[in-house]
Amino acid sequence: MAIQWFPGHMHLTKKAITERIKDTDVVIELLDARLPGSSANPLLAELTSGRPALKVLNKQDVADPERTAQWLAYYNDQPGTRAIGLDASVATPAKALIDACHTLAPNRGGLAKPMRVLICGIPNVGKSTLINTLTGRRAAKTGDEAGITKLEQRITLEDDFYLYDTPGMLWPRIVVAQSGYHLAASGAIGRNAYDDEEVALELLAVLKRHYPGLLEARFKLKAVAAIADEDLLAEVGRQRGALLGRGRVNLQKAAEIVMHEFRSATLGRITLETPEEFAQWLAEGQKADAARKAKKEARVRGRKGQGDEGVLPDASGDD
Ligand code: G4P
Numbered sequence: 001m002a003i004q005w006f007p008g009h010m011h012l013t014k015k016a017i018t019e020r021i022k023d024t025d026v027v028i029e030l031l032d033a034r035l036p037g038s039s040a041n042p043l044l045a046e047l048t049s050g051r052p053a054l055k056v057l058n059k060q061d062v063a064d065p066e067r068t069a070q071w072l073a074y075y076n077d078q079p080g081t082r083a084i085g086l087d088a089s090v091a092t093p094a095k096a097l098i099d100a101c102h103t104l105a106p107n108r109g110g111l112a113k114p115m116r117v118l119i120c121g122i123p124n125v126g127k128s129t130l131i132n133t134l135t136g137r138r139a140a141k142t143g144d145e146a147g148i149t150k151l152e153q154r155i156t157l158e159d160d161f162y163l164y165d166t167p168g169m170l171w172p173r174i175v176v177a178q179s180g181y182h183l184a185a186s187g188a189i190g191r192n193a194y195d196d197e198e199v200a201l202e203l204l205a206v207l208k209r210h211y212p213g214l215l216e217a218r219f220k221l222k223a224v225a226a227i228a229d230e231d232l233l234a235e236v237g238r239q240r241g242a243l244l245g246r247g248r249v250n251l252q253k254a255a256e257i258v259m260h261e262f263r264s265a266t267l268g269r270i271t272l273e274t275p276e277e278f279a280q281w282l283a284e285g286q287k288a289d290a291a292r293k294a295k296k297e298a299r300v301r302g303r304k305g306q307g308d309e310g311v312l313p314d315a316s317g318d319d
Contacts (some may be wrong), residue, residue, distance in 0.1 A: 003180050003193050013169040018162055023116055025105040028054045028097065028131065028163075030121030032186055033063035033085060034271050036071045037278030038179035039122050039188065043171050048118070052080045052104035054097070058126045061087035067271035074275040081103070094157050097134075101161070114160040123168035124188045125147065131155060131165060153208045175285040178202075182272045187263050201229045201253035203262055206272050214268040218261065233258065245282050 012101060021027075025046045032039040034035070036057055045053075055075045060068050068085050073082035074222030082100045086093055101115055108115040121127045135155055155163040170188070174180045181202040184194040207215050208224050215224045215232075221240050237243070244250045261267045273281075 003174065003184065003189060005137045010169055010172065014043070014047060016166055017044075017118065020118055020166075021048050021051065024048070024051055024164070025108045025115055026054055026101045026117045027051045028056055028101075028117055030056050030058050030118045030119065030120070030125045030127050032069050032088075032125050032188070033060040033071070035179075035182040035186055035273055036271075037273050037275070037282070038176065038182040039125060039186070041120065041122065041171060042175070044120060044170075050117075051082065053082075054100050054104060054117075055081060055083040056097070056130075057083060057085045058121075058130065059087055060085035062265035062269055063252055064269050064271040067274055067276050071271075073095055086130070088126060088133065091133070092135055093130060098157060110162055112161050116164070118164045118166060120166050121168060122170055122183070122188050124186070125168070127165070127168060131163075134163070172179055174234065175289045176278070177285060178273070178279045178281050179285075185259055185272070187260055196255040196259065197233070197251050199274075200233060200258040203258055203272075204232050204236075205229050207267070207270065207280035211268065211270055214270065218267050220281050230236055288290060 027044070029040065029044060036055075041217055044078075047234075057063070057068055059069055072083045072085060080103055084096050084100055086096065097117075099117075101117055102176070105115060108112070119127065119131075134157060153165045155165065157163055170183075174183070180189075180194070183189050183204045184199040204215075208227070208229070212224045214224060218237050219226070221232075221235055221239070227235065233251055233254050234249045236258055237249035237251060240249040240257050242253035242257065261271060293297050
């Protein structure tokens with residue numbers, strides 16, 4: 001999918017993480033439990049130099065509990081990694097976070113060696129909400145606009161437990177095609193950066209396959225698996241009275257309805273990907289990416305071979 005996005009203050013955030021990581025014991029990555037693979041920052045492992053990682057599957061209240069369990073098991077199987085599920089209804093999330101960090105970095109603790117934890121996550125994953133709960137503040141500013149930086153803030157969870165916040169960060173290019181759709185469907189990407197109909201069609205394709213019963217119940221449809229994606233979108237529009245006159249369906253409105261009902265979980269508790277699916281998409285994406293890079297290098301070499309030394313670097317922001 002063509003996503004016209006500028007991934008926010010990526011460079012500033014990268015720099016902040018690189019500087020902070022030297023004095024960090026555990027990195028908490030907040031993931032969206034509805035799309036754990038797609039909401040994981042592929043740059044993070046590199047930036048955090050393999051520090052112990054706590055994956056927090058946030059918004060578990062709107063995710064499919066069975067799939068959340070699969071993702072937790074998947075992460076808990078990885079060395080130096082723990083995973084927990086969380087959501088905003090948990091009134092005191094600090095204990096679970098603190099306990100998991102102590103398991104990951106057992107030598108830290110006490111005033112001489114306080115636990116120093118960095119918390120990262122994509123925009124809209126619920127980081128401000130969590131931090132507000134942790135600090136006991138009223139939701140000061142949720143629903144951040146992309147592009148607004150926050151200065152690094154240190155939150156003292158216990159006398160010997162410091163949490164360092166980083167601004168929400170996306171990455172410059174999406175290698176896994178499905179991730180673009182899933183991130184857009186979840187609300188992580190500004191809405192001007194993608195086409196609503198395209199994202200809604202992809203979302204319907206996933207829902208039709210994995211959650212047909214939820215679609216049928218919510219939109220009063222039958223046998224959705226047999227309906228083509230485009231027709232399904234039109235059916236949703238018709239059901240909801242999104243019409244343009246002369247029987248034509250307002251597909252834009254229908255797309256907005258599908259996305260809104262997914263985001264708000266009025267459709268039900270849904271997770272768009274399993275660990276196995278994501279691993280396969282990632283392998284395919286990386287293969288396609290390697291081929292794309294090789295092609296680009298060959299093109300540059302070809303131009304140089306023709307004596308064109310003045311080739312400008314690619315300005316697409318691709319790399
Ligand atoms: P961010 O700092 O990571 O960008 O995210 P933020 O806390 O601003 O949360 C983004 C949206 O996600 C907010 O909704 C927030 O209410 C919602 N949210 C946060 N945590 C959870 C959770 O555990 N479960 C669910 N279901 N939603 C969560 P919003 O529509 O942007 O704002 P509002 O509805 O709070 O006004």
